[in-house]
Amino acid sequence: MAARRLFLILLPVMWLLGACSTEQELGQEPQVKQQEVKVPANFPALEMQSYNQLSEEGVELGRRLFYDTRLSGNNTLSCASCHEQRLAFTDGAALSAKGAAGTPLLRHSPGLANMAWMTGFFWDGGAKNLESQAFGPLTAPDEMDQNLQELVTELQSIPDYVSRFKLVFNDEIKAAYIGQALAQFQRTLVSAGSRYDKYVRQEPGGTMSELELQGLRVVRQKCGSCHTGELFTDNLYHNNGLDLDFNNEQHEGIYQGRYRISHNPADLGKYKTPTLRNIMLTAPYMHDGRFATISEVLHHYSQGVQVSATLAPDLLQGAGGAAGIPLTQQEQEAIVAFLETLTDYEFIQNPKLASPFKEKEEKVF
Template sequence: MLLAFCAIVTACDQPAAVAPVPDYVTLPVPANFPEPLAQPAHNKATAQGILLGKTLFFDPTLSANGEVSCATCHQPDKAFSDGQSLSEAGVSGKPLRRHAPALINLAWMDGLFWDGGARNLESLSFAPLRHPDEMGQDIAGLVARMQQHPTYPAMFKAAFGTDSVTAAALGRALAQFQRTLISANSRYDRYVRQEPNGALSDHELQGLYLFRQHCSSCHATDLFTDNRYHNNGLDASFPGSDEDLYFGYGRISRKPEDIGKYKTPTLRNIALTAPYMHDGRFKTLPDVLDHYSHGVKWSETLAPALQQHQKPGIPLTETEKEKLIAFLHTLTDAGFIRAHTPAP
């Protein structure tokens, strides 16, 4: 009996395995923003999860050739875009079929990718990870290799309390980091919040007036997107032989009335994220405004906002275009760029 009691006492003296306690993080909501989408109950932001997601985001070993990271096509100094029309930086070297979108204020984005092909941030990363022209990765093989990594298993345990690396946890960590990419400190933001260093010139204020008159129906609220899909007159026809390239949201909804519609991108940091449109066809902001002024092509699904004049589009004078561009430059958030650009 004494031996048994001593054994119990000795066992009690041993430190029990204690699951790591996550440090939950409350993401800031800028005063001029609506409330973000609710975080999934199974993936509340923690300091450990965000750190893991950030580490994964910048790690090229997640790709099949060990040379392509998420940041290859989503570069912080370009507001998490890449400056290319159709990137050839993936593992195959072939041009992609979509322009890499800027990653900004994703915590507020309902529907992801240009055609809405991803429903939430937790699933977003698996498409580029698997795509043969992007990161070309076999997810099961990647998870197995990460399990043998010198630091990742401990980071996953700290973030999620699991002794093993899993694909689901990989997606959740990347989602947590991407929810932190909040841009809300441009000169425009300081202007609307009446904060110091928020003055806009007369030229910029006139551009803001024009923007609200002509552009804000789609680039709505201070998120500068309505989170919806529109046909903005880039093409007059949408060949069914290549619906992945032309159908846009119609590929996802399977409704004819959605063919040719693409997600309204945010205009935040727009001066840093050229080229523009889902296929990167316009190199500059003047090119974009020239399109809306006299290049819009009619089709049955053309956005109603572009059918309110004698011809499709938005008639703009050269002076009005200059004022609009001046305003758009006030949406640049230099602090957002500095905060996320790795030190040299």
């Protein structure tokens, strides 16, 4: 009887052990934990794509790839080389020369924030999604100069990456998965913790001075046609009067703006509207970094706009009027004061967005 009672007590445990053994025999894979982009209360709704759903493990894989110098052909450059967290994921250079060729790039490295809400990438919208965007800098000879098959081979030699890709994508390492993992991480780069955000959401620390509030009103009134809403960008393309001539065919039409992609003459000289968020950290400004300071930017809009056929209509002061946006000295000071409130210190100090590797060492597993 004692033996029978012992058997009955052990039976549930034996059943559980048998079930676990059955799962292992069936080869069931560990499940990833699904993750969503957290939408701040003052942000617009987010329509997530279904083809590359976020997981905690996928985001972490993307973060490791973002900071890994193996992604460059010479193993010295990572995505973070030109997108530093402390600078709101820019590099502080007008035209970076950090690339493999050592020559200045032809466009300014844009900041990375709130990309889950974006509908086009690069200054001319040359990529429709983050997954395809990644391969531009990865393969460009003057940027990371990487052969994708060689990259796959190199990553396949690293057991940690092999297991991570297997867990996230249930497959061996492939170039497409590299782009997807990077995209997952970049979609978590949400910047919504500035003093302005806390003011709007009535959170602690959300105080704004009268000068800053005046600046907000001026921005909404005079800059809001492009820098619109809580994202402070319309995610569209505009000719903001920087140049008169866009017919330069060199460098694959890089100076033609959106026309380079659309081949629509109405798009000559049009570039994507950057967000105003963290703008005090992302100098210099414009697609080619030509303006070193916000003061230079405001001077351009008030006095330096050049009129061409594709100039944004909002930069013309009525029919036959002068070009530009009238801004008094007081208004410009108010704008600068307000833009300071858009700096998100939580974003640039968030350890979840920082390198997962040891300081000054980008390839540690």
